[in-house]
Every structure is written in structure tokens, then in C-alpha cells.
Amino acid sequence: MELTSFWVYFNARPLFWMVITLAAYLLASALNRKAGGTALLHPVLVAMLMIIALLTLSNTSYNTYFEGAQFIHFLLGPATVALAVPLFDHRARIRQMVVPIMLVCLSGSLTAVVTTLWIGQLFGGSDKLLLSLAPKSVTSPIAIGISEQIGGFPSLSAGLALTTGMIGCLLAPLVFRLLKIHSDTSSGFALGMAAHGFGTAYAMQRSTLAGAFAGLAMGLTGVFSSILIPQIVKLFGLG
Amino acid sequence: MVQGFLILLVCQLAGEWLMVWFGWPIPGPVAGMLLLLAGLLAVGRVPDSLRLPAEGLVRHLSLLFVPAGVGLMLFADTLAQHWLTILASLILSTFLTLALTGWMLQAFEKRQQKGRSKAWN
Structure with missing residues (x-):
């Protein structure tokens, strides 16, 4: 009971899913390097699958996830502009x-x-x-x-x-x-x-x-x- | 660094506004990229305060696709139902596009190089 309420509390915090996104990506990149940089284990694909699995297992909706992940998603805009450099x-x-x-x-x-x-x-x-x-x-x-x-x-x-x-x-x-x-x-x-x-x-x-x-x-x-x-x-x- | 980040955001914002103003279908970030390029060409160099955040963002571009990618989970049913159509068209079309564009541009490049070495001879 106590553990569930702890989980619910954490889930509600956008920061948690932002941390998970970054950690999953770093882990996936490390895996990819271990595997010799093969495109089959593209870090984005692996990170996506890990996060989807975690969301499914913890019964979390995509909207809740996106509340945290949007801060990373938002950077796509300035990153596109930055391609001018x-x-x-x-x-x-x-x-x-x-x-x-x-x-x-x-x-x-x-x-x-x-x-x-x-x-x-x-x-x-x-x-x-x-x-x-x-x-x-x-x-x-x-x-x-x-x-x-x-x-x-x-x-x-x-x-x-x-x-x-x-x-x-x-x-x-x-x-x-x-x-x-x-x-x-x-x-x-x-x-x-x-x-x-x-x-x-x-x-x-x-x-x-x-x-x-x-x-x-x-x-x-x-x-x-x-x-x-x-x-x-x-x-x-x-x- | 902060200055550079501000430049990036201002270009994006100006891009969004201009496209709404003109009613053009080009997305704000792409218009912002063109604006920044025009600005850099006018100034003639990349300020250090801009280079730092710009190169950082570009280097980790693929990370930024993760949140949108996770969104595919919302379409699990559609994907399960139509996976063959989707995969066939994505794979074949991507193969053809890669092959055609890579081959065409390299053919142009080779012709250009030949033309140039002839001019030198």
C-alpha cells in the first residue's frame, strides 16, 4: 500500500519521466557502442522500447509521460534552427x-x-x-x-x-x-x-x-x- | 551560451510569426533556420555564444526524437493491423529515395569535378 502511493506520487512528477528519458537514452547509447554502433540497435529505438515497456508495466498514460518529456521534445525547435550553423x-x-x-x-x-x-x-x-x-x-x-x-x-x-x-x-x-x-x-x-x-x-x-x-x-x-x-x-x- | 540560446529561440519565434503572417505552410523552426542562416551570412561569422548551444543541440539531435517516438504506443492497434502495408511502403520508398538522391547528387558532383579539371588542363 505504501509502495503504491509512493509510485503514484512519483509518477505525477514530470521530472521523473524526464530523468527516465535521459537515462534510457544514455543506456541505449552505451548498449549501441557495445554492439559496435549497429543501426539495428539505434539508441532512439532502444530507448523508445524501454520507455514504452516501463509505461506499460507501470500503467502510465502517454499524456503523463509527455508532461515530463515535453521539455526534451521542445528542444527540437531550437535544434532545427541551430542546423543553420x-x-x-x-x-x-x-x-x-x-x-x-x-x-x-x-x-x-x-x-x-x-x-x-x-x-x-x-x-x-x-x-x-x-x-x-x-x-x-x-x-x-x-x-x-x-x-x-x-x-x-x-x-x-x-x-x-x-x-x-x-x-x-x-x-x-x-x-x-x-x-x-x-x-x-x-x-x-x-x-x-x-x-x-x-x-x-x-x-x-x-x-x-x-x-x-x-x-x-x-x-x-x-x-x-x-x-x-x-x-x-x-x-x-x-x- | 544564454545569448546564443536566445538567438535560436528568437529565430524560431520570428519564423513562426512570419509564416502565420504570410499564410505559408512552412513550419516555424525551418523558417527560423533560414532566418538564422541569412543572419549569419550577413554577419559573416558564427559568434562563440551561438556556436556552443547550437553544436550541443545538433550533436544530440537524436535524443530529442525520443518523446515523440514513444507516442507510437498510442497507435499500437493500427500498427498491429496494418504492419505489412506500413513496413512495405516505408522500406521500399526509403530505399528508392536514398538510392536516387545519393546517386543523382554524386553523378552531378563527378561531372562538376571533371569539368573543373578540364578547365585547369
């Missing part, structure tokens, strides 16, 4: 490649949406599911906005975007090896395009040049997609 640092390299960057980004954004909807339709996904899937290659905060606009489930879209990010980090080494993509600029850009923030974090580990190009791709894709996706969804007869 690596972009600025590598401005000379970017300036050389402005035209190809724009072309590649436009074709990449189109490919990401069209193939997602096409495959989703092929597998018989419902309209609502397809609309939630459409912004999957866009960074979560933007995916939420797009999903809301076209009539998907915003929070599902955010989750699917995160899943895409993890899948992108898993697939990237394979794709780059198959197609012999070795340059930091190209691999970084592809990661930012296909796997937004996750890809950017992953590219940052490679080099700040790769990270800067990933951040650039992520930002541009966000801008292009928020304009393109509502139109493409209509072409597919959705929304």
Missing part, C-alpha cells in the same frame, strides 16, 4: 552545388511521396492510413503539420516519420555500398532527404560536412514537401 560553416561547398541540390531535392521529395502512396495503395491501405504515411520522409514537426492539413492522423504521421528515419539509417550503408556512393556530400544529402533528422544525426557522426548537407536536405525537403504533398495526394484521389 553547420550550413553556414560549409557555405562555400553548398554554393558550388546550388543547381544540382535543388534538382535532386525536388526529384527526391517527389519520389518519397509518390512511391509511398503507390506502394501503400498496392497493399490496400485505407485512405486515412495513406494520408498519414504521405509525409513520412519529412521531419516530424513538419510531418505533423502536413498530415493535419491533408486529413491524416498527425501523431501517427510523426511516429511513422520517426520509423522512416530509423529505416533510413539501417538501409543507408547497404544502399551506399551497392551504388558506390562515397562522397560525404552525396551520402549526407541522401540521408537528410530520406531520413530527415535521424539521417542528419547519423550523417553528423560521419563528418560535419555530411551533417551539413543532411541538414540542408532535411530543411529543403520540408519546404518542398509542404507545398507538394497536398497536390500529389489529390492526384492519387485522396484527401
